[in-house]
Amino acid sequence: MDTDNVRIAVLGAGSWGTVFANIVADAADLARERDPDGPAAEVVLWGRRSSVVDAINETSENPDYFPGIGLNPRLHATTDAAKALERADVVVLAVPSQTLRANLMDWRPHLREDAVVVSLMKGVELGTSMRVSQIIAEVLEYPKERIAVVSGPNLAREIAERQPATAVVACPHEETAVRLQGLFKSSYFRPYTSTDLVGVEIGGAMKNVIGLAVGVAEGMGFGDNTKASLITRGLAETTRLAVALGADEHTLSGLAGMGDLVATCSSPLSRNRTFGEKLGAGKTLEQVVAETKQTAEGVKSSESVLELGWANGVDLPITEAVVKMMHHDLSPAEALVAFMARTAKPERYGV
Numbered sequence: 001m002d003t004d005n006v007r008i009a010v011l012g013a014g015s016w017g018t019v020f021a022n023i024v025a026d027a028a029d030l031a032r033e034r035d036p037d038g039p040a041a042e043v044v045l046w047g048r049r050s051s052v053v054d055a056i057n058e059t060s061e062n063p064d065y066f067p068g069i070g071l072n073p074r075l076h077a078t079t080d081a082a083k084a085l086e087r088a089d090v091v092v093l094a095v096p097s098q099t100l101r102a103n104l105m106d107w108r109p110h111l112r113e114d115a116v117v118v119s120l121m122k123g124v125e126l127g128t129s130m131r132v133s134q135i136i137a138e139v140l141e142y143p144k145e146r147i148a149v150v151s152g153p154n155l156a157r158e159i160a161e162r163q164p165a166t167a168v169v170a171c172p173h174e175e176t177a178v179r180l181q182g183l184f185k186s187s188y189f190r191p192y193t194s195t196d197l198v199g200v201e202i203g204g205a206m207k208n209v210i211g212l213a214v215g216v217a218e219g220m221g222f223g224d225n226t227k228a229s230l231i232t233r234g235l236a237e238t239t240r241l242a243v244a245l246g247a248d249e250h251t252l253s254g255l256a257g258m259g260d261l262v263a264t265c266s267s268p269l270s271r272n273r274t275f276g277e278k279l280g281a282g283k284t285l286e287q288v289v290a291e292t293k294q295t296a297e298g299v300k301s302s303e304s305v306l307e308l309g310w311a312n313g314v315d316l317p318i319t320e321a322v323v324k325m326m327h328h329d330l331s332p333a334e335a336l337v338a339f340m341a342r343t344a345k346p347e348r349y350g351v
């Protein structure tokens with residue numbers, strides 16, 4: 001991949017795809033401002049719905065997700081995936097993790113053979129327990145040098161408002177991560193690089209599951225001690241799984257681990273935390289599902305994460321409680337009793 005006149009396609013015009021495309025367009029403007037004769041990046045956003053795509057092109061706004069927030073006027077959108085992917089050097093994926101495999105099969109014929117593919121997704125596939133980068137590698141048959149992930153404390157709405165934020169761009173091939181970092185760095189978005197793809201992806205997927213648990217605690221009326229306990233033990237659980245899968249434990253105390261966990265578990269903007277909160281406050285699962293219009297990845301990924309834990313001999317008690325509440329009719333009150341009755345242990349993350 002060359003950074004000269006790079007064409008970037010962002011696939012998925014939901015909340016994060018829209019905001020990320022905007023970051024990249026703003027980053028390109030900044031690069032142009034600094035070096036008017038230098039290379040220029042061009043960004044195109046693919047969305048399913050023509051009403052959203054038309055609004056972005058005509059008003060530089062995504063009225064469904066961020067009414068009233070101006071997007072970069074250079075950001076162009078299309079409903080034609082083939083057109084978005086035409087000549088795209090970098091393809092950024094922002095659809096729900098559970099639909100990705102089918103989406104990639106459709107998009108595969110239009111992808112350039114040498115494109116770099118970047119996942120913004122925070123989930124683990126049901127049925128296979130594959131991380132998103134593994135799905136990409138399998139479906140597209142791309143080498144690891146051309147598959148990257150961006151993750152971190154990135155609540156889309158705050159970044160739509162151009163509030164300062166940080167993230168991690170991870171790729172086992174450091175050179176790719178550094179090139180992407182250059183393309184994604186704007187005045188308000190600061191990406192760091194990492195080569196620990198596994199740690200970054202597991203951190204992103206598991207913070208959604210722990211966010212659900214913290215939301216349930218919030219909904220049940222518990223205070224900060226309970227939430228801090230879940231966050232801290234949630235991080236221990238996340239680290240345990242990530243390390244068992246080959247990650248560096250330090251990644252989990254970074255932005256894609258603790259950083260994202262804290263943002264998700266503290267913020268009313270988090271869909272996962274909000275989902276859990278409604279359940280904890282007494283709504284039925286059916287009611288909460290019906291009210292949730294956007295992707296709350298942790299609901300489905302809790303099951304695949306738990307299976308990943310079982311397959312690797314890793315105990316994931318918070319994840320297990322979440323799975324029982326989300327999929328096996330265990331009430332939040334019953335989950336709490338079972339959780340607190342567990343055998344006493346030392347604090348180390350490894351147990």
Ligand SMILES: NC(=O)c1ccc[n+]([C@@H]2O[C@H](COP(=O)([O-])OP(=O)(O)OC[C@H]3O[C@@H](n4cnc5c(N)ncnc54)[C@H](O)[C@@H]3O)[C@@H](O)[C@H]2O)c1
Binds near residue numbers: 012048094120156295
């Ligand atoms: N929203 C955030 O703050 C945020 C931040 C970082 C990462 N993420 C991650 O980004 C990913 C996308 O989340 P989002 O927040 O943009 O979700 P969203 O629900 O806001 O948007 C999802 C998008 O995918 C589209 N979509 C749904 N089903 C589809 C299908 N079958 N085929 C193709 N497209 C489909 C929707 O139309 C929508 O445009 C998730 O993995 C999420 O965890 C979200």
Ligand SMILES: O=P(O)(O)OC[C@H](O)CO
Binds near residue numbers: 153154260271273
């Ligand atoms: O709204 P959530 O719970 O999907 O979280 C959004 C981002 O992943 C926070 O970093």
